[in-house]
Amino acid sequence: MKKQLEILIQMQKLDTIIGEKNILTKKLPQQLNSLKQSLKDADETVAATKSDFDENLKDQKLKELDIADNNTKIAKYKNQLLTIETNKEYKALNSEINHLEKNNSEIDDELIRLMEAEAELKERLKEEKKAQLKASEDLKANEEKLEKEIQEVQKDIKDLKSKRNVLAKDLPRELIRRYATLIKNKNRKAVVFNDNNACSGCGYSIRPQVVIDIKEGNSVIYCESCGRILVIQL
Numbered sequence: 001m002k003k004q005l006e007i008l009i010q011m012q013k014l015d016t017i018i019g020e021k022n023i024l025t026k027k028l029p030q031q032l033n034s035l036k037q038s039l040k041d042a043d044e045t046v047a048a049t050k051s052d053f054d055e056n057l058k059d060q061k062l063k064e065l066d067i068a069d070n071n072t073k074i075a076k077y078k079n080q081l082l083t084i085e086t087n088k089e090y091k092a093l094n095s096e097i098n099h100l101e102k103n104n105s106e107i108d109d110e111l112i113r114l115m116e117a118e119a120e121l122k123e124r125l126k127e128e129k130k131a132q133l134k135a136s137e138d139l140k141a142n143e144e145k146l147e148k149e150i151q152e153v154q155k156d157i158k159d160l161k162s163k164r165n166v167l168a169k170d171l172p173r174e175l176i177r178r179y180a181t182l183i184k185n186k187n188r189k190a191v192v193f194n195d196n197n198a199c200s201g202c203g204y205s206i207r208p209q210v211v212i213d214i215k216e217g218n219s220v221i222y223c224e225s226c227g228r229i230l231v232i233q234l
């Protein structure tokens with residue numbers, strides 16, 4: 001019986017490590033995904049700002065064309081002014097020239113606003129490209145390492161499980177089944193210890209007679225509250 005308890009303790013130790021490694025098998029891929037996501041976000045941010053920047057330059061070109069167009073018209077009308085005969089025609093043409101000049105001055109204001117925005121976008125793009133480069137370097141530096149760690153953890157778990165299964169071969173079937181159910185349902189803690197006369201798994205007080213039984217170690221003792229296997233120490 002003492003041998004069985006010793007085996008159960010060894011199995012629990014392995015299952016505790018398996019539990020820790022199981023957490024890593026979730027955490028490591030999350031870390032890797034988070035690095036990939038950061039780079040994807042940075043790429044998208046840069047692309048969006050670049051598109052705003054290109055749009056801005058396109059707008060500026062269009063506005064410059066509008067101004068040139070207006071200037072051509074103004075020059076033409078000013079020439080016509082020289083050959084005009086009636087006062088009415090002169091006034092109409094002059095008013096058209098004024099209108100075009102006012103329009104040009106408005107477009108000029110818009111151009112200034114666009115150029116200011118262009119400078120801001122340029123600066124923003126510079127910062128965003130820096131962040132993009134950093135995200136890319138972070139991923140490059142860690143991707144291979146994390147993938148290797150993930151593989152190692154998976155291999156470790158496989159090895160630990162096979163070690164545990166070898167140990168289990170010396171236990172009665174019923175006890176293995178009970179142990180496995182406890183591991184599955186009781187937070188991976190099947191074997192717990194007497195912690196100041198309380199179950200270290202659930203905190204339930206252990207009766208004095210049971211304390212003695214655990215110490216003697218002549219049978220497998222289960223916690224009267226949580227059903228876990230109680231031993232003197234792990």
Ligand SMILES: [Zn+2]
Pocket residue numbers: 199200201202203204223224225226227228
């Ligand atoms: Zn308990």
